[in-house]
Amino acid sequence: MQRSKTDVWVGMLVLAGAAALLFLALQSANLLSVSWQKTYEISAYFDNIGGLKKQAAVKSAGVVVGRVNDIRFDDKNYQAKVVLALDVQYQFPKDSSLKILTSGLLGEQYIGIEAGSDTANLAPGDKVQSTQSAVVLENLISRFLYNKASDGPASSGSQ
Amino acid sequence: MMGVFARVGAAVRIWLADVGHATALFVRLMLLGPACIRRFGLVRDQMHFLGNYSLAIISVSGLFVGFVLALQGYNTLQRFGSASALGLLVALSLVRELGPVVSALLFAGRAGTSLTAEIGLMKAGEQLSAMEMMAIDPVARVLAPRFWAGVLVMPILGAIFSAVGILGGWLVGVVMIGVDAGSFWGQMQAGVDVWSDVGNGFIKTVVFGLTVSFIALRQGFEAQATPEGVARATTRTVVMASLTVLALDFVLTALMFKL
Amino acid sequence: MSFVETSLIQLEDVHFGYGDRPVLEGVSLKVPKGKVTALMGASGGGKTTVLRLIGGQYRANSGRVLFDATDIGQLQRDALFQSRRRMGMLFQFGALFTDMTVFDNVAFPLREHTRLPEVMVRDIVLMKLQAVGLRGARDLLPSQISGGMARRVALARAMVLDPELMMYDEPFAGLDPISLGTAARLIRQLNDTLGLTSIVVSHDLEETFHIADQVIILANGRIAAQGTPAEVRNSNDPLVKQFVSAAPDGPVRFHYPAPDADIDFGVRSTSGAKP
Numbered sequence: 261m262q263r264s265k266t267d268v269w270v271g272m273l274v275l276a277g278a279a280a281l282l283f284l285a286l287q288s289a290n291l292l293s294v295s296w297q298k299t300y301e302i303s304a305y306f307d308n309i310g311g312l313k314k315q316a317a318v319k320s321a322g323v324v325v326g327r328v329n330d331i332r333f334d335d336k337n338y339q340a341k342v343v344l345a346l347d348v349q350y351q352f353p354k355d356s357s358l359k360i361l362t363s364g365l366l367g368e369q370y371i372g373i374e375a376g377s378d379t380a381n382l383a384p385g386d387k388v389q390s391t392q393s394a395v396v397l398e399n400l401i402s403r404f405l406y407n408k409a410s411d412g413p414a415s416s417g418s419q
Numbered sequence: 420m421m422g423v424f425a426r427v428g429a430a431v432r433i434w435l436a437d438v439g440h441a442t443a444l445f446v447r448l449m450l451l452g453p454a455c456i457r458r459f460g461l462v463r464d465q466m467h468f469l470g471n472y473s474l475a476i477i478s479v480s481g482l483f484v485g486f487v488l489a490l491q492g493y494n495t496l497q498r499f500g501s502a503s504a505l506g507l508l509v510a511l512s513l514v515r516e517l518g519p520v521v522s523a524l525l526f527a528g529r530a531g532t533s534l535t536a537e538i539g540l541m542k543a544g545e546q547l548s549a550m551e552m553m554a555i556d557p558v559a560r561v562l563a564p565r566f567w568a569g570v571l572v573m574p575i576l577g578a579i580f581s582a583v584g585i586l587g588g589w590l591v592g593v594v595m596i597g598v599d600a601g602s603f604w605g606q607m608q609a610g611v612d613v614w615s616d617v618g619n620g621f622i623k624t625v626v627f628g629l630t631v632s633f634i635a636l637r638q639g640f641e642a643q644a645t646p647e648g649v650a651r652a653t654t655r656t657v658v659m660a661s662l663t664v665l666a667l668d669f670v671l672t673a674l675m676f677k678l
Numbered sequence: 679m680s681f682v683e684t685s686l687i688q689l690e691d692v693h694f695g696y697g698d699r700p701v702l703e704g705v706s707l708k709v710p711k712g713k714v715t716a717l718m719g720a721s722g723g724g725k726t727t728v729l730r731l732i733g734g735q736y737r738a739n740s741g742r743v744l745f746d747a748t749d750i751g752q753l754q755r756d757a758l759f760q761s762r763r764r765m766g767m768l769f770q771f772g773a774l775f776t777d778m779t780v781f782d783n784v785a786f787p788l789r790e791h792t793r794l795p796e797v798m799v800r801d802i803v804l805m806k807l808q809a810v811g812l813r814g815a816r817d818l819l820p821s822q823i824s825g826g827m828a829r830r831v832a833l834a835r836a837m838v839l840d841p842e843l844m845m846y847d848e849p850f851a852g853l854d855p856i857s858l859g860t861a862a863r864l865i866r867q868l869n870d871t872l873g874l875t876s877i878v879v880s881h882d883l884e885e886t887f888h889i890a891d892q893v894i895i896l897a898n899g900r901i902a903a904q905g906t907p908a909e910v911r912n913s914n915d916p917l918v919k920q921f922v923s924a925a926p927d928g929p930v931r932f933h934y935p936a937p938d939a940d941i942d943f944g945v946r947s948t949s950g951a952k953p
Binding site: 551 | 765
Binding site: 266267269270272273274276277278279280281283284285287315317364 | 463464466467470471474501514572574575576578579581582583585604607608609612613617621
C-alpha cells in the first residue's frame with residue numbers, strides 16, 4: 261500500500277537524523293564527559309588569569325576533575341576571583357595549590373590543581389590560598405630581555 | 420523632477436505591499452502548524468518527497484566536504500605541529516558552519532526548486548483555483564504541509580551532513596594520512612560542546628529550514644502561470660534562498676558564537 | 679414564461695477592471711434557477727470574469743454580485759467557503775490534481791469536507807463516475823486519459839457534493855464531435871435531472887444554443903443581447919448579428935489598430951509625398 265511504504269521511509273529518515281545527531285553529541289562532543297554529577301564550589305584569587313575562560317577544565321594529574329564556573333574581578337584587592345566547580349567524588353586537601361597552565365604551546369588555558377598534605381579537605385565555599393597566575397608572554401619576553409641586559413656588556417654588543 | 424519621486428515612491432510602496440503580503444503568508448503558514456500535526460499524513464508524504472530524495476546528495480556532499488576539510492586542515496595544521504587537532508578542526512567547521520549552511524544551500528537547490536516548480540505548475544494548471552472553488556484553502560491544504568515538512572527535514576539533513584562529514588574527515592585524516600586516531604577523536608570530544616556547538620548548529624538548521632521552505636513556496640505561489648514564469652520563479656528561489664541563508668548565517672553566528 | 683421565476687444569481691450594475699483597463703462596465707444580469715444560461719461573447723469580453731465574480735475569486739469594483747440573495751463580494755473567508763460549497767465549477771482543461779488517480783480526484787471534496795467512511799465515499803465516487811461514463815477509468819492518472827475524459831472527470835468532481843449551481847468554463851473547447859455532443863448532452867441532462875442551475879461560458883454557438891434556456895451575449899464590457907436562443911438569433915443588434923453569423927468584420931473589427939497600410943508598406947511616406 262502506498263501509505264505504509266512512505267511511512268517506513270520517512271521513519272527511517274527521521275531515525276537516520278536522530279542517529280546522526282546522537283553521533284555528533286556523543287562521539288564528537290563532550291556529552292558523556294559533561295558530568296551530571298554533583299559539584300561543590302571553591303574559589304581562588306589570581307593576579308593574572310591570562311586567557312582562562314569560563315567552562316575551562318580543572319585538571320589534577322592531567323585528569324579533568326571540574327570546571328571553571330565563574331570569573332570575576334575583585335576591585336577590593338584588584339585580583340581576579342575564579343569560582344571552580346569540582347566533582348564531589350574528588351576531594352582535595354585544604355592546602356592544595358592552583359596553577360593556570362596551557363595545554364600544548366599555544367593551546368587553551370586550564371587550571372591545574374596539585375594536592376597538598378593537609379589532613380582536612382576543602383569544603384564547599386572554601387578559598388584556596390596558594391595560587392600561581394598564568395604566564396603572560398610579554399612578561400616572559402621582557403624578563404628574558406632584562407636578564408640578557410643585566411648579564412652585562414660582556415655578553416651583548418659583540419659583533 | 421516630481422515624476423522621478425513619484426515613481427520611486429510608487430515602487431517603494433509596491434515593494435512594501437509585497438513585503439507585507441509575504442509576511443502575512445509566513446504568519447499564516449506558521450499558524451497552520453497545529454493543523455498540520457493533526458493531518459500528519461500530508462506532512463509525512465512531503466517529508467518523504469523532500470527528505471528521502473535529498474539524502475543522496477546530502478550524504479555524498481557531506482562525505483566529500485569532510486574529505487577536503489581533512490586534507491586542507493592537515494596541510495595547514497601540520498605546519499604548526501598541531502596535526503593532532505585535525506579532528507577538532509573538522510568537527511567544529513562542520514557542526515558550527517558547513518553542516519547547516521551547505522546542506523541548506525543544497526536543500527534550496529534540490530528541494531526548493533522542485534517545490535517552486537510544483538506549486539507554480541499547479542497554479543498554471545488552475546489546480547489551486549479549482550481547490551479554492553471547492554471551498555478548500557490551497558494555503559492550508561497544499562502549502563502548509565510542504566512548509567512544515569521542510570522545517571522538519573532540514574535539521575535531519577544538516578545533522579546527517581555533519582556526521583557523514585566527520586566520518587569522511589576520519590577516513591582521510593586517520594585512515595589515509597595517518598593522524599593519530601586517539602587524538603583525532605579525543606581533541607574533538609574535548610573541544611566540541613554539545614550545547615553551544617552542536618546545539619547552535621541545530622538551531623541554525625531549523626532557521627534555514629523555515630527560510631528555504633518559505634521562499635520556495637512563496638515563489639511558486641506568486642509565479643506567473645506560464646512556462647517562463649515558472650522558470651523564473653525557480654531561479655529566484657535558488658538565488659534568494661541561498662543569499663538569505665548566507666546572510667542569516669552571518670547574523671546567527673555573530674549572535675551565537677560570541678568570543 | 680413563468681413570472682414567478684426566481685434568480686439564483688443576480689449581478690447588479692457590476693463594474694470590474696484591472697487598474698485602468700475596464701473589463702465589465704455596468705453589467706446587470708439574472709440567472710434563473712433550474713435553467714441553463716449561456717454566457718457568450720468575443721474572447722476577452724469578460725465571460726470568465728463573471729464566473730470568477732460569482733465564485734468570489736474576484737471582488738467587483740462596484741455593484742453587487744448576489745448568490746441566493748447574499749452579496750458574495752461582502753463575505754469573509756468562512757462564509758465565502760460555505761457559499762462555495764453550494765457551487766461547482768468546471769475549469770477549461772479540467773484542472774485535475776495531477777498527482778492523484780481519477781478516483782482520488784473525485785473523492786477529494788468528499789474527503790476534505792465530510793467525515794464519511796471510506797465505504798460511502800467509494801459508493802458516491804463510483805456513482806458520479808458512472809454518471810459521466812468513466813467508472814472504469816477510476817484508477818488511471820490524469821496523464822493517462824484524454825482531454826475530453828479529463829473534463830468529464832472534472833465534472834464528476836465538481837458535482838460530487840451535489841451543488842445547486844454548476845459553472846462551466848469553455849466546456850466544449852477543443853473537443854472532437856463525439857465528445858462535443860456527449861458534453862452538451864451531459865450538461866443538459868444533469869441540469870434537468872438534478873434540478874441544477876447551470877451557467878455555460880462558451881464560444882460554440884450551435885451546441886450552446888441547442889442546450890441553453892437563456893443566452894446572454896457580452897461585448898465591450900456590457901450586455902449586448904439577452905433572451906432565449908431564438909430571440910438572440912433574430913436580434914437586430916449589429917454586434918449580435920456579427921457574432922451569430924460569424925461574420926469576420928462588423929462592430930468587432932478584424933484588423934487590430936495599426937498605422938495606415940500605405941505608410942507601412944512604403945507606398946506613401948508620413949508627410950504624404952511619394953518616396
